[in-house]
Amino acid sequence: MNNEKAADLKARFPNFYVEAILILPDGWHQIVEDLLAELNTINNEAPVRPEHYGVVDLWIRYWNSTATAFVTPRVDTWEPEQAVACLEAVARFNRETNRTCQLCGNAAVGRVKYMDPVIGKHPRADEILCQEHMQQRQQLERSMSPSSNSTH
Structure with a gap:
């Protein structure tokens, strides 16, 4: 992903930005943004406990045109619905990387x-x-x- 787009995501979603975003294609900017926004919303709904910094650990793996996101929700700080929403957001990202053009973001054929x-x-x-x-x-x-x- 170009540096400008990646820097924007890092500034807007500092708790979820991972360096692997830099190697993702530009055409996936919107689906990456959607994932980070969903995780941010879910995180903001979680009860704030000082002993739990960072409610979600996020990893993204990119290999041979396929990206897969992995999360570890801190389920001890969430309601079950929040953990499920987190996993659904990741599943959506994983599906969309296989359905979205890497160059422009349109539907892939x-x-x-x-x-x-x-x-x-x-x-x-x-x-x-x-x-x-x-x-x-x-x-x-x-x-x-x-x-x-x-x-x-």
């Missing part, structure tokens, strides 16, 4: 899996894309394929 997973020394990650970006990637791949560049 599928995942691009590259046949040649390595270009140079860098691996090519899969991409979750909307129709427009899927077509752009397909056109780019066709233009780069050896068969389309041959003069036979």
